[in-house]
Amino acid sequence: APASPEFRAAGVVGWEPPTRELLGPARFALDAYNRGRAAGTRAVLGTVRGRVRRAGQGSLYSLEATLEELSCKDPMVCQLPVSKKTLLCSFEVLEELGKHMLLRQDCGPVDIKVTDVRNETFNSVLPLSSREPFPKEFSVKIASAFKNFVTTYNRTYESKEEAQWRLAVFTRNMVLAQKIQALDRGTAQYGVTKFSDLTEEEFRTIYLNPLLQEQSGKKMRLAKAVGDP
């Protein structure tokens, strides 16, 4: 089911304080991330946002969290001031009968320089792995494409922060679509679709079917090929 409003909204820097419900699975994911790390080098939880889907006695949490970790792993040899490294992580945590299970973890560095909330160009809300911001011309084109997208697919966002966050997602997706386009060997065209404001995580969680990967359903008999006697 779609996330309730309390789980929506907010951009990278404008995230609302995590609800109590998200904190349990987020801490569980953090513990999993820190497993095997020495004390003093463990990451700490920054911001958390996410959504939850329920079925029966289970809940599937799709979380996006920032983790802070010291860029210098050994405090004895670190030069001051010690800088912090921020990671943007996607986690999928399944909770069933009070027990948590980490289904997916995907972390990458965030360029803090481009996540300044005061700057409202959409470069400013992008957590980029690349340190180069997009050229201004690209930003203008994307902003226009996003405006068309919002009109075409009748999108409404609950807050300015959410709109800003969705613009950031849309921008990342357009770059991703270009990459997919470049790597396609057929005649397919990739670009703006009605799913363009969803993160890959959201798209997979909402629209796809993870059970198919297991392929452990009932064994069916093999069909005779047509034309076989």
Next chain:
Amino acid sequence: APPEWDWRRKGAVTKVKNQGMCGSCWAFSVTGNVEGQWFLNRGTLLSLSEQELLDCDKVDKACMGGLPSSAYSAIKNLGGLETEDDYSYQGHMEACSFSAKKAKVYINDSVELSKNEQKLAAWVAVKGPISIAINAFGMQFYRHGIAHPLRPLCSPWFIDHAMLVVGYGNRSDIPFWAIKNSWGTDWGEEGYYYLHRGSGSCGVNVMASSAVVD
């Protein structure tokens, strides 16, 4: 196999449906197949209920996903499928309200199909649309044309979306499968996805199946 085939032109395929914000592609894939099988064996095209499967197939997980193989079993065990009109789609799981009296179609069995795409094409041309499952890489941004992602990007080991093959052919010498999706007509080519045929693209050949109606 004939060089091309399209069950849409022969009236065996219902309009494109929309699963909404729910991972119920498995149900749409299977009902699409049963719609085709019923049409080919009984001559009537009926739009069948996915909601019945979401609510009453207790092996599968409704919006959290499911497997076509279990869905065929559920249809067989329940005693058939109601129509879309009688048991309409809600996009989330509800209490099972299947009524055997309202069931309009039944199936006798289900079969797993060959992984050889030439044999699959022959099967489609003779027997009707088939349920398939693929790696949905790139589909979030697909607009039109024949998709042929690089194999390492679209591994057949990561199958996460079920659909319905309704035909095949060639466009400018590029062989394709015509695949009915369940994301509405405002996605892809009027709701359809075209995928390269003959290269096992995105695992299109690994989970092909069909119901059997005697």
